[in-house]
Amino acid sequence: MSTGYSSTIDTYATLAATKAEALRRSPGGFFAGAILAGTYIGIAMILALSTGSGLEPGVRPLVMGATFGLGLILTVFAGAELFTGYVMYLGFGLAKRTVSVADALKLILVVWIGNLVGGIILSVIFAAGGGGAIYANADTMFHAYVQHKVEASTVALLARAILCNWLVCLAIWTAARMTGDAAKCIAMAWILLAFVAAGFEHSVANMTALTLGLLVPHSSIDIFGMIRNLAIVSLGNIIGGLVFVVGGYLAAAKTDAVLAAK
Template sequence: MTYVSPPDFVQKMIDAGHSKVLMSTRDTIIRAYMAGAILALAAAFAVTVTVQTGNALVGALLFPVGFVLLYLMGFDLLTGVFTLVPLALLDRRPGVTVRSMLRNWGLVFLGNLGGAVTVALMMSVIMTYAFQTPPTDVGARLGEIGHARTLGYAEYGAAGMLTLFLRGVLCNWMVSTGVVAAMMSTSTSGKIMAMWLPIIVFFYMGFEHSVVNMFLFPAGLMMGGGFSLGDYLVWNEIPTVVGNLVGGLLFVGLVLYATHARTGRSRRAVELERLEAARRAGDDQVVPAQAGALAR
C-alpha cells in the first residue's frame, strides 16, 4: 500500500520542517528561487490558457502542473515553510529556534521573489517584443489582474483589506493541504493526484497566493497596469503574506500536529484510570463490571 497514515505523515511534516531550518543559506536560496520561477511560469501558463479559451476552469485545472513539478524537485515555497517549519519548533527539534525559523522564512521569501520577478521580466519582454509593442492579450490581462486585485480592494477600505486577508488565509489552507497531501503517498502518481486537487480549488476560487502574486503584479506593472508598486505592497502582497501564514499554520500545520502528533488521551483510557483508582480505594463491587464493559 502506498497510503501513509496521518500519524506517520505528520512526523514527515515535522522532519521536513526541521531539515529546512538546518539547510544552508546557499541551498535555501537556490531552492526558493527555482520554486518561485516555476510557479510563476505555471501562473503565466494558466492565465494564457484562460485568455485563449475564455474558460477560467481550464486554466485552474492546468495550473497545478507547476506546483507538482517544484514539489517533486524538492524546491521550497514560502507558503509551505509557513506550515512546516513551526512544527519543528513546537516539537523542540535541536537547532530550531524562533530566530532560525524567521531566518528560513526570510530567505525563502527573497528566493521566491527573485525567481518570480525573473520570470515576470522574461514574460514581459516576450509579450511586448522587448517593450517595443503594446502587450499581447495575455499581457493586457495581467495588467487588469493587478489593477483589480489592488485598487479593487482599496476601493472598499477596511472591508477590502479583510477580504484580501481572508483570501490569503483560504489560499494557504488549500496550498498547504496540497503540500501535506503529497506526504500521504509513497508513490509518485499518488503524490501528484493528492497535490493536484486542493491547488485547483485555490486557483479557481481566486484566492491570494503570495508567491503567485510576486509574478502577477510585477508583470502587470511592466505591462502598463494602472496601479503602483505601493498599491501592490499595501493592498496585496503584505496582507496576503500574513493571511498565508495564518491559513497554513492554523488550519493545516497546528491542527494536524495537535491531533496526530500530540494526540489527546481517549475517553476509554481516562475512564479505565478512574476505575483503577476506584478499585485501589476499595470500591470492588462496581469496578469489575464497568471495567469489563470498557474492555469490550
C-alpha cells in the same frame, strides 16, 4: 496510506530541522533553491494566465485552476524552497521544538525573498519576450486581473490568502500521506485547482503576476499596490497554514495516542 497523524507531523518537523541546517551550511545554495521555487510557481502562473486569457469569464477560472498545479508539482518533485509550504514545515518544527524561533524567522524570510527574486527574474524575461497571450489580451483580461488584486480590501485579501494556504499546505500534507508519484501529482493538482478556481490569493504566484502587471505596456497598477498586496497576502498565507493545517492536525494527532493505548 497512513491513518495516524503523528508520523506525518514528525516527518515535517524533522524536515524543518534539515532545512535550518541546510541554510547554515550553504546559504547561497539554499537561496538558489528559493529562487527556483519562485520561478516554478511563476511558470505555473504564466501558464494559467496564458491559457485563460482568451476564454470566456465563465470557464476561465476552471482552466486556470486546472493548469496551475504544475507549479507545486515542479516544486515538490524537482525540488525547491517554497514560502507557503515552509509555513507548514516550520509550524510543525516549532511545535515539536526541532527548530528555534530565530531559525524559523530566518528561514521564512530567506525563502520569501528568494521566491520574490525568482518571480521577478522570470517576469522580466517573459516580458522581454513580448508577454505572449497575456500581454496580447491585456485589455480584455490581464489589466482587470491585476487591478482586482491591488484594489481589493484588506479584509478580502487576508481572507482569500488564509483560504489559499490552507489548501496549498493541505495539498503538500495529503501528498506526503500517499504512495505513488502519479497519485501525489493528481492530488496536488486537484487541490490547487480549488484555490485558483475559487479566486484565492497565493503570495508567491502574485509575485510573478503583479511584476508582469508592472511591466505590461500601459500598466494600470503601481509598485505600492504590489507591495500592499504581497504584505497582506503573505500574512494571510501564514495564518492559513499555521491555524488550519498545523493547528488542526496537531489537535487531531491527539487521537493517535488514544488509539495506541487501546
